[in-house]
Amino acid sequence: MKPYAELTSFLDQQSEPYILFDGDYRILAANAAYRMLFSPEQSVVGRKCYEVSHRYTTPCDQNGETCPLARARASGQRERVLHLHHTPRGEDYVQIELTPLRDAAGTLQLYAEKMEPLRQSYRAASPNGPELIGRSPAFSAMLALVARVGPSMATVLLLGESGTGKELVARAVHEASPRAARPLVAVDCSSLPETLFESELFGHERGAFTGAHAARAGLVEAASGGTLFLDEVGDIPLSMQVKLLRLLETGTYRRVGSTELRRADIRVVSATHRDLTAMVADGRFREDLYFRLSTFPIRLPPLRERLEDIALLAPALLQRVAPERKLELAPAALTLLQSQPWPGNVRELRNLLERAALLCDGSVIEASHVAQALSVNQPIHPAASRLPAATADADADRAAAGPEATINTLPLPELELEVLRQRLARHRGSRAALAAELGISERTLYRRLRALEARAAGR
Incomplete structure (x- = not known):
């Protein structure tokens, strides 16, 4: 008889995904429900559980997650945790229930782990996916x-x-x-x-x-x-x-x-x-x-406490506010979004992305589009309008530039420089023409160019 044949037979009778593994994270058996959900095309027996579930090369607790095996070893009891697992559909949130199994001498030898995927309304996100989105x-x-x-x-x-x-x-x-x-x-x-x-x-x-x-x-x-x-x-x-x-x-x-x-x-x-x-x-x-x-x-955490989730939220929200367009965020635009205080949280992010989409004629939303959309909020968001003292002179130029200015709305100097770098890469005219295009004075432009050079030299 194969080792653990009785346990394997028991697992095969369960409708929920189950695996049996040892203290070295090595999978000894997996029932049909687990194989179908997590690895339909490849055998999992002999592989490490964290390799199959997370694509990690080391255990979960070495990658910023809670390891149910480590917790069960410490407590000697059943443990439940929530993890993001890889599936053929993408990453899904999975409720894990791990039960330690003891031998006749009372020593922990094996572990049975049951997985229960959560309902779609709060799975990990994709642009066409559920409403609750995040992995922070x-x-x-x-x-x-x-x-x-x-x-x-x-x-x-x-x-x-x-x-x-x-x-x-x-x-x-x-x-x-x-x-x-x-x-x-x-x-x-x-x-x-x-x-x-x-x-x-x-x-x-x-x-x-x-x-x-x-x-x-x-x-x-x-x-x-x-x-x-x-x-x-x-x-x-x-x-x-x-x-x-x-x-x-x-x-x-x-x-x-x-x-x-x-x-x-x-x-x-x-x-x-x-x-x-x-x-x-x-x-x-x-x-x-x-x-x-x-x-x-x-x-419920405010958006400012999970800014890394904006990378997941933004594509999904863009799909909802502009379903007929395939819009993407430029890296600098995402950086700018992640720098904001978001007093209105996800609702405010959605509204801002809708404005940015309307300001964008192409398929890529640049930082300048986000900056222009943010400018509407500055009078009512004191936290976003408090700029470093180094930009005080530029504020006067911005005030005189009029409503056509776009780069002038960036709330952080580093992000202004990021937009400037993008514009410089595309601009083929004079510095005066570039200043006019940006809606700022030549004096402010040269000050920013010096800051850009200093930042590059500092790297």
Whole structure:
């Protein structure tokens, strides 16, 4: 009988992808589901797990990832992590569950690893791919929490700035749950006046108030069997918070104008950009409601904390804002995007890329197009308009150059020089003509040319 024949036979009966490997990361067996998903054209037995999954030449923890084998060795218990794995479809996020197996003497000898690809709505990105996009450590850590809490019934509170994608994360939580086939109903709490909040949420009976000509079900009933997403929950009027608390504590509610007690079959996910703990301290948000909502809080990282994800986000966003065009970003344009503070986060990035696409006549968005698109935001983004003192003289030239200037909108000198280098490579006329083309004075142009020479000499 082949070694580990019984274990191999067990793995082959499982519908999820499984492998069996030893303490040296060497794969001893792989079931059909694993071979189909990760290596349909090549045998994996005898190869290292990190080689097959990640294309690494060394273990995961030597490449900036969490290694479940290392964690299992330390804890002696089952471990779960979220990884990006290579598949025939590209990189996918995969939930890994590793179980250490002991011999008769209690020594760790083998490891069984189950992989569960996450749903498409939060896979790793491609331009035509899902909505939630990223592979930075901050994004992956957030996604790992989503994958962990999704299958449960825990109440989730999403905390993040405006534009970070809270509704998309709420959908990801819903789709990872057993309720995925039922509705996800979003409630924009910031747009509901106090007089209508209770009726919209719980429904009303005919004649309950002026204008209630017929009975109407509320959003809680619309979400029956699924998920109720309370967006901007920090904007719920204090007088209405007690009614929401009763729903969460008892699972029951009454329509406006009715004495009939109804039972809600919902899972609640809420989100806010506000500091609820400060609101609790100020008496503007009920402490008991806060604790009910925040059973499992998840912080969504702002874009400035995952700037490396812009390289993935930008192509996908360009595909959405200009689907009829095949637009690409020049390297300098990407560098410029990655230098911004992005107070509006991904929503702001999308809007800026749409402007840049409209300013670009070709198929490549240059740094000058991005710079021109950024200039619209400078009056309302103080952080982006604070330039180093070295560029103060150039500001006066820029102010006189008029609306046709493009290079003058770059917020960082290094990026101005990058655009200048590109223009110099293409320009065949005089320096005066180049200055006019850039919308700056010759004095400013020569100052930048000297800076460009000094930067090149410094390398």
